[in-house]
Amino acid sequence: xxxxxxxxxxxxxxxxxALFQIFPLIWLFLFSLKDNxxxxxxxPFALPSDPQFGNYLTVWEGGIGLxxxxxxxxxxxxxxxxxxxxxxxxxxxxxxxxxLNKLVLGLFMVGLMIPIHSALIxxxxxxxxxxxxxxxxxxxITYTAYNLPITMMILLGFYYTLPREIEEAAIIDGCxxxxxxxxxxxxxxxxxxxxxxxxNMIYNWNEFVFVNTFISSDQYKTLTVGIQNFIGQYMTDxxxxxxxxxxxxxxxxxxxxxxxxxxxxxxxxxxxKG
Amino acid sequence: MNKVMSNKWIIAMYVLPAFLLIAILIFVPLILIGYYGLxxxxxIGPMTFIGLENYINAIQDSSFWQSAYHSxxxxxxxxxxxxxxxxxxxxxxSKIKGADLLRKIYxxxxxxxxxxxxxxWIKVYNPSNGMLNTILGWFGVADPPxxxxxxxxVLFAIFIPILWQYAGFYILIYYAALKNIPESLIEAARIDGxxxxxxxxRIKLPLIMGVVKVTIVLAVVGSLKYFDLIYIMTGGGxxxxxxxxxxxxxxxxxxxxxxxxGSAIGFLLLIITLVVTVIVRKLTANKxxxxx
Numbered sequence: 001x002x003x004x005x006x007x008x009x010x011x012x013x014x015x016x017x018a019l020f021q022i023f024p025l026i027w028l029f030l031f032s033l034k035d036n037x038x039x040x041x042x043x044p045f046a047l048p049s050d051p052q053f054g055n056y057l058t059v060w061e062g063g064i065g066l067x068x069x070x071x072x073x074x075x076x077x078x079x080x081x082x083x084x085x086x087x088x089x090x091x092x093x094x095x096x097x098x099x100l101n102k103l104v105l106g107l108f109m110v111g112l113m114i115p116i117h118s119a120l121i122x123x124x125x126x127x128x129x130x131x132x133x134x135x136x137x138x139x140x141i142t143y144t145a146y147n148l149p150i151t152m153m154i155l156l157g158f159y160y161t162l163p164r165e166i167e168e169a170a171i172i173d174g175c176x177x178x179x180x181x182x183x184x185x186x187x188x189x190x191x192x193x194x195x196x197x198x199x200n201m202i203y204n205w206n207e208f209v210f211v212n213t214f215i216s217s218d219q220y221k222t223l224t225v226g227i228q229n230f231i232g233q234y235m236t237d238x239x240x241x242x243x244x245x246x247x248x249x250x251x252x253x254x255x256x257x258x259x260x261x262x263x264x265x266x267x268x269x270x271x272x273k274g
Numbered sequence: 275m276n277k278v279m280s281n282k283w284i285i286a287m288y289v290l291p292a293f294l295l296i297a298i299l300i301f302v303p304l305i306l307i308g309y310y311g312l313x314x315x316x317x318i319g320p321m322t323f324i325g326l327e328n329y330i331n332a333i334q335d336s337s338f339w340q341s342a343y344h345s346x347x348x349x350x351x352x353x354x355x356x357x358x359x360x361x362x363x364x365x366x367x368s369k370i371k372g373a374d375l376l377r378k379i380y381x382x383x384x385x386x387x388x389x390x391x392x393x394x395w396i397k398v399y400n401p402s403n404g405m406l407n408t409i410l411g412w413f414g415v416a417d418p419p420x421x422x423x424x425x426x427x428v429l430f431a432i433f434i435p436i437l438w439q440y441a442g443f444y445i446l447i448y449y450a451a452l453k454n455i456p457e458s459l460i461e462a463a464r465i466d467g468x469x470x471x472x473x474x475x476r477i478k479l480p481l482i483m484g485v486v487k488v489t490i491v492l493a494v495v496g497s498l499k500y501f502d503l504i505y506i507m508t509g510g511g512x513x514x515x516x517x518x519x520x521x522x523x524x525x526x527x528x529x530x531x532x533x534x535x536g537s538a539i540g541f542l543l544l545i546i547t548l549v550v551t552v553i554v555r556k557l558t559a560n561k562x563x564x565x566x
Contacts, residue, residue: 006470010365010368010370011370013362013365014362014365014366014370014376017362017376017380017441018376018379018380020438021379021380021382021383021438021441021442022379022382024394024395024398024405024438025382025383025394027398027405028394028397031397039403040402040403043408044405044408085291085292085295086292088288088289088291088292089288089289089291089292089293091288092284092285092288092289093289095279096279096280096281096284096285096288097276097279097280098280098282098285104289104293107293107296107301108292108293108296111296111300111301113495113548113551114300114304114544115495115498115499115520115543115544115547116499117499117501117520117523117524117540117543118303118304118307118540118541118543118544118547119299119300119303119304119307120303120523120524120527120540121303121307121310121317121523121527121533121536121537121540122302122303122304122306122307122310122537123299123303124317124527124528125306125310125317125533126298126302126303126306128317128318141295141299142299144295145295145296145298145299145300146299146300148292148295148296149296152292167279171278171279177278177279177281177284181288202385205387206385206386206387206388206389206390207387208387208388208389208502208506209501209502209524213528223387224387224388224389224390225389227389227390227393228389228393228506231393238397238403241393241397242397245390245393245394248387248389248390249385249386249387249390252385252386253382253385256378256381256382256385260378263381263385264377264378264381264446267381267384267443267446268446268447268450
């Protein structure tokens, strides 16, 4: 009996934490389907009496659609570059024979500890001098560079465990290094690559500071910065703000729903060694 | 075989794209920031070398020290909240059904952008229609505070969403570490008559101390450079009451065009972060490795 009571108490604690973690989001979803009159007069936790799906349509056509599209291609391009370059570098560092490989790996790992805000002002002036300010390519290469260390760290463990026989057999058969890398190694590393893709997606999709600093034209803004300005316009319409925020978090939520184990794996391997 | 795998040209070809990117976009800026800090510069016009003037000004600048104080306060908060996360993880790892699902639910806020978190919590804290004050109203609080506009509580108000955001992350790390403890150790303790509480505090906790120390470093360093959420929620206001080092630097450079002085603050932020990292690592260094 006492043990049963103890367990009930523990579950109660855990349920309370779960509630605290998702309640604000449920509240957000609920008011994204309400109009101001209902939000301000009714209970905050009541279901919408007449769901205002129009809120979503209004904000999508009011500019969120363009920001969404920008986020998609900038996030996607940066992921491809990051994972490709990180895989190539990790391959050369872990599988090929050269003297400075440990030193170079160390430099990549130092990149994990740098406070990005200290690099912000110089990056801005560097991009300004090569005319990349207000150009989405500045965002793509910055995302790629700053995600390389974490991506390589996740890849490293997997590359170290690959058996040497694979390469030996391929090379003896007359396979070139490029063929070996692109046709054999990359396909083998698909499971760990998919983890890095998800982690990169979450980072890029949510990134705010770089876009806010380097991009000024509305046409190039991504969702994070776009909605920040957008909400300024709609300051009083809570339903529209709620719909905007739900749209902005939906892709990552969907990815998490389907690949939660990959996300967990990526986040924990990125932290413990840090 | 060895000849092919040590071809210098091919190695260069594979390493250089990544290496040049981090060299140019991460390491060069870190060298430049210290250099810019020696200049009087508005970001676009010519630079004038003024020696250490910016750094001397920073040391005498009470706004900078106030922002540094807030950053360190944040670091203290974050470190203390680790105890809370640890407690939840210990419960979660004690043969709880659905633990896997729960830790995923806890992680959800971590996956949101700082803009989404900030805008959501601005609404939660809304003085008249926000979730928090509505709930307080039910409990009969007649005059609930205006959370983000009151200089005496704004920093604490901002800390709650940060706690909310990172809870799942730290619980995930602790949970993974706790699950790594061999079951035989726990079983042996149980046979010797240890209570679940004793097992948690005397056996599990000491065994994951290494991970706890890593998270202390993460929490302290992460707090010192914390920026996004505060910048979006309050812009450092009201009247500097929630300003932190990074937001102070950002406002100096990109709102008031004081790039030289902003760079000096950015350089100090870099140095302070690195020094504190070394100190915290030293303080939490393992005196003896625990073997099992």
